[in-house]
Amino acid sequence: MLAAVGTATAALSSILTDVLWWFSLMLVATVVLAAGAVVRFVTKHGAWGSLAAAIAAICTMTAIFAPGSAWFGIIPTFDTVDALHELEVAGVASIANQSLPASADVGIVYLLCLGVAALCVCLDLLALTWRVPALAGVPLLVLLLVPSLVNPTLDDGLFFVLTASAYVGLLLIRSRPSTRRTGVAIAAVGMVLALIVPLVLPSVTRVPPDSGTTGTATGFNPIITLGDNLRQGDPVLALTYTTTVPGGVYLRLTALDDFRGGSWTPSSVDMIPDNTVDAIGDPPGLVERVPVSPATTDITVANIRSSWLPVPYAPTSISGLTGTWSWEPDALAILSANSNARGQQYEVQSLTIAPSVDQLVAAGTSVPPGFERYLAVPDDLPAIVASTALQVVGDATTNYEKALALQSYFRGPEFTYSEQAPVDNGYDGSGAAVLGAFLVAKSGYCVHFSSAMASMARTLGIPARVVVGYTPGVPGALPGPGTEYRVTTHDLHAWPELFFVGIGWVRFEPTPGRGSAPAFAPLAVDDPTTPDIDESVPVPTVTDAAIAPTGAATDAPVESPTPSLDPSVGPDAPSEPITWGWAIVAALAALLLAPAAVRGIRRSRRMVATSRGSASAAWDELRDTAHDLGLPAAVARTPRQLALDLAPHVDSGGAAALTRLRIALEAEAFADRAGAPNPRDVAVVSWSLRRKAGLWRTLVSLFAPRSLVDPTGRAGVSAPRAGSGGRAASKPPRGTGGTDGPGHVPDDASPRPGGD
Numbered sequence: 051m052l053a054a055v056g057t058a059t060a061a062l063s064s065i066l067t068d069v070l071w072w073f074s075l076m077l078v079a080t081v082v083l084a085a086g087a088v089v090r091f092v093t094k095h096g097a098w099g100s101l102a103a104a105i106a107a108i109c110t111m112t113a114i115f116a117p118g119s120a121w122f123g124i125i126p127t128f129d130t131v132d133a134l135h136e137l138e139v140a141g142v143a144s145i146a147n148q149s150l151p152a153s154a155d156v157g158i159v160y161l162l163c164l165g166v167a168a169l170c171v172c173l174d175l176l177a178l179t180w181r182v183p184a185l186a187g188v189p190l191l192v193l194l195l196v197p198s199l200v201n202p203t204l205d206d207g208l209f210f211v212l213t214a215s216a217y218v219g220l221l222l223i224r225s226r227p228s229t230r231r232t233g234v235a236i237a238a239v240g241m242v243l244a245l246i247v248p249l250v251l252p253s254v255t256r257v258p259p260d261s262g263t264t265g266t267a268t269g270f271n272p273i274i275t276l277g278d279n280l281r282q283g284d285p286v287l288a289l290t291y292t293t294t295v296p297g298g299v300y301l302r303l304t305a306l307d308d309f310r311g312g313s314w315t316p317s318s319v320d321m322i323p324d325n326t327v328d329a330i331g332d333p334p335g336l337v338e339r340v341p342v343s344p345a346t347t348d349i350t351v352a353n354i355r356s357s358w359l360p361v362p363y364a365p366t367s368i369s370g371l372t373g374t375w376s377w378e379p380d381a382l383a384i385l386s387a388n389s390n391a392r393g394q395q396y397e398v399q400s401l402t403i404a405p406s407v408d409q410l411v412a413a414g415t416s417v418p419p420g421f422e423r424y425l426a427v428p429d430d431l432p433a434i435v436a437s438t439a440l441q442v443v444g445d446a447t448t449n450y451e452k453a454l455a456l457q458s459y460f461r462g463p464e465f466t467y468s469e470q471a472p473v474d475n476g477y478d479g480s481g482a483a484v485l486g487a488f489l490v491a492k493s494g495y496c497v498h499f500s501s502a503m504a505s506m507a508r509t510l511g512i513p514a515r516v517v518v519g520y521t522p523g524v525p526g527a528l529p530g531p532g533t534e535y536r537v538t539t540h541d542l543h544a545w546p547e548l549f550f551v552g553i554g555w556v557r558f559e560p561t562p563g564r565g566s567a568p569a570f571a572p573l574a575v576d577d578p579t580t581p582d583i584d585e586s587v588p589v590p591t592v593t594d595a596a597i598a599p600t601g602a603a604t605d606a607p608v609e610s611p612t613p614s615l616d617p618s619v620g621p622d623a624p625s626e627p628i629t630w631g632w633a634i635v636a637a638l639a640a641l642l643l644a645p646a647a648v649r650g651i652r653r654s655r656r657m658v659a660t661s662r663g664s665a666s667a668a669w670d671e672l673r674d675t676a677h678d679l680g681l682p683a684a685v686a687r688t689p690r691q692l693a694l695d696l697a698p699h700v701d702s703g704g705a706a707a708l709t710r711l712r713i714a715l716e717a718e719a720f721a722d723r724a725g726a727p728n729p730r731d732v733a734v735v736s737w738s739l740r741r742k743a744g745l746w747r748t749l750v751s752l753f754a755p756r757s758l759v760d761p762t763g764r765a766g767v768s769a770p771r772a773g774s775g776g777r778a779a780s781k782p783p784r785g786t787g788g789t790d791g792p793g794h795v796p797d798d799a800s801p802r803p804g805g806d
Contacts, residue, residue: 051173054216055079058193059166065196071154074114075166080643082107082170090178092740092748100175107167115160134160153313169193285538288354288520293347293362295402298522298535300557300565301349301360305381305547307515309508310426313481314501314516316381317423325376327384333364333403334380335418335554340409342401349396356391359384360520362400363557370396381515405553407570410450413550417513424513424549427505432486439506449512453548453558456503457567460560467563468493496544499561504546513549517557518542521565649678649755663726665714672696672711675736678751679743689715696739704738707731 059075085106090099109124115137119129141157152158169189176185293299306314325331336342347362354360359375361368361384368375373389417425427435442459443452459465472478472494477487485505488498500516507514523537543565547555559567652674659667669689677683682695693712697705707730714727740748 051170051177051216052076052079052083053219054190055083055166055170055173055193057212057216058190059162060212061193062162062196066152066154066158068154071159071162074159075162078107078110078114078163078167079170081110082167083174084643084646086171086174086178088749088752091737091752092745097179100171100179103171103174107171111160111163111167114163115156137161138164165193285540287352288537288539288541289349289351289360290534290536291347291349291523292534293345295345295347295362297566298525299345299347299362300519300521300543300545301537302363302381302383302517302519303356303358303360304378304383304385304519305515305517307380307424308426309482309505310428314504316383322376322378325379327365327368327371327375327377329367330365330377330382331379333382333401333554335549335551336364336403337552340553341404341406343404345400345402347398347400349394349398351391351394354391357386357389359386359391359394359396361398362402363555364403365398365400367399368396370394381517403554403556405550405556405570407450407572409553410550410556410570411448413449413552415447415449415511416551417511418549418551421513421549424515425508425511427508428482431482431505431509432489434486434489435502435505436509438489439509442506443510449510449548449550452510452512453507453556456506457558457560460499460503461562461567465492465499465562467495467561469495472498496561496564500544500546503558503560504548507546507548515547515555516544517547518544643753645755645758646753649752649758657729657732660727660729660732665711665718665727668711668727668729668732669715671732672708672735674755674757675739675751677757678755679739679747680751680756681739681743696735699742700735700738701742704735707734707738711735 056076056079059072059079063069063072082103086099086103089102093099108126111134112120112126112130113124116126116130116133117123119133120126137157137160139157140155141159141161154162172189176182176189289301291299291301304316306316308315308317344366345362349360351360359368359371364382365377365384368384371389371394373386375384375386375389377384439456443455446452446455471491472484472488475487475491477484477491477494477498482505484498485502488494488502504514504516520537520541521543523535523541525535526533543561545565546558546560548558549555557568559565653671656667656671660671673683673685673692676692676696676699679699681699683692687695689712693708696708700708707728711727711731740751743751
């Protein structure tokens with residue numbers, strides 16, 4: 051089972067960078083499966099093994115990810131639940147917003163370890179407790195399908211074959227000897243067909259967008275799938291809408307404002323139950339001086355699988371939704387924990403914010419308190435980003451003038467829009483590392499333009515974030531009020547938003563050939579009838595109300611009260627995704643488990659030989675088991691002597707099974723027709739010996755077996771030498787074994803008599 055889990059998890063290498071995360075997964079899998087195996091060896095009922103595996107999974111996850119909140123570092127408490135929940139939230143956000151291949155940060159590693167722990171408990175339960183090993187393939191298949199679900203092109207036949215081989219091995223070990231050859235043949239044919247048939251079947255074609263909601267569903271994760279959706283051959287209908295806003299509206303899904311890591315991510319994805327969508331809060335930073343106009347937009351979603359809802363900015367209320375939805379205070383994003391945007395029909399009341407150039411210029415270079423996180427950039431941000439920003443803005447003095455300069459720079463003739471150039475040249479994604487290559491190549495798509503402009507704005511001291519959503523789409527034949535707009539997957543888009551004091555968040559459009567740059571009311575002209583007032587001079591709008599959201603107290607914090615996704619927050623949460631320390635721990639664990647693995651392989655080989663009729667193989671296994679437990683098991687002892695020595699160390703059931711095995715061994719060596727031994731008798735005697743020996747000696751025997759290093763106490767692997775049925779090829783004369791019966795059959799000689 052451990053081999054199957056190892057190969058199945060290795061398939062995730064196509065969507066994750068580095069390999070250190072794999073050692074963490076294997077450490078969890080090894081501990082969980084080993085706990086079940088150890089308890090199953092010393093207890094009578096197999097269900098105790100699965101229970102031990104589940105307990106080991108909980109304790110292991112606690113010890114790795116939140117030891118500071120637990121009793122003795124492994125027993126979880128309520129604080130542990132909170133700490134692990136923070137890691138879960140961080141992992142979900144990271145998965146939703148990283149590009150491929152993603153960096154296995156602490157949140158993702160936690161989610162992977164949690165899944166592997168649950169998978170191992172499930173495998174133990176199915177294969178060993180319920181004794182239905184065939185069903186163990188279901189959770190393994192789910193794990194193998196993860197890369198394909200993220201991107202259909204990421205499946206890997208090698209890992210499929212390796213996992214399937216391990217699964218077949220599990221089936222063969224748990225099956226009857228008479229059916230093993232048939233099982234091997236069926237498994238081989240099945241794997242060949244699984245690899246060849248998809249190559250000869252016709253490809254699946256997408257349903258054109260005109261087919262409405264029956265088209266191919268478009269799963270949505272911000273940034274990750276944006277490029278894939280843009281590059282797909284045929285656009286798929288995402289949604290339709292009508293609006294009272296001339297020219298259509300940009301539809302926002304969510305805002306990505308955390309740029310401290312390798313990619314842009316939202317700082318919060320938690321629902322706030324009190325923030326119901328029937329009354330949405332005011333746009334952050336907006337004051338009464340800024341002109342606004344109400345708008346109504348009716349939206350019908352076709353094929354978006356998303357926990358975020360596409361809405362125009364700034365929404366004030368939403369009606370007609372099914373399920374539970376809430377709004378996020380900073381971005382005014384609409385999200386749900388248990389509902390989906392697909393198939394929703396709803397009406398959005400919103401405000402169209404129309405600041406004038408006067409107001410934008412009057413905002414100056416002010417940054418409200420608490421907005422420092424909107425200025426943060428990663429330590430590994432290429433120097434070319436900041437230097438290019440300074441060069442582009444030149445002598446511009448206000449944030450608005452700097453923003454216009456950046457927008458004009460990207461929409462100028464030097465840059466070209468391309469969905470393939472980043473992929474071909476290896477700088478696809480939104481992370482800090484790709485921005486340097488993008489600014490040199492000057493070719494990319496909306497993710498690159500939006501993240502580059504937002505990063506440059508932050509280096510210039512302008513609060514900025516990246517928004518993911520849809521451009522207005524294509525209107526009907528007669529544009530005007532009530533016109534239906536059609537939005538497809540090719541309209542999926544990313545753009546930057548910059549914050550201006552007194553106005554709030556303002557959209558900009560740096561991507562050439564996509565969307566439309568925002569238009570603002572022009573500067574006022576001086577009225578000659580009022581010589582004492584110069585209307586061409588912008589009136590400053592920086593007030594206390596401009597620093598705090600409308601309707602909020604001026605001394606209230608601007609940031610959302612939702613929990614931070616910073617993995618360093620929380621009880622003893624790790625600060626690095628994975629360290630060499632854990633790799634060393636995993637290597638040491640593998641080294642410590644190596645003797646048990648070798649002994650387990652030897653045990654399996656002997657049990658296979660026993661099931662084929664070899665009594666000598668069964669007796670060798672009993673002799674080594676006794677020696678591992680520190681019981682008398684010298685090779686010089688005859689089978690009858692060894693049976694007498696072991697009798698005090700087994701219960702009544704074990705004694706009866708021991709007698710049957712001794713008789714089978716004697717019959718194999720001396721009888722004309724040897725009776726085949728029962729493999730179950732070996733398990734009964736072994737279990738009885740371990741139970742009598744106690745837990746500590748049993749654990750030592752499992753993880754430090756003496757039989758591997760002390761040749762004086764074991765007899766080696768005795769393969770059957772009979773031509774058929776497992777009988778010996780030759781027999782000594784009857785009676786030469788003395789009063790105690792026949793001696794042990796060595797590996798390299800014919801049966802020899804024994805005696806006292």
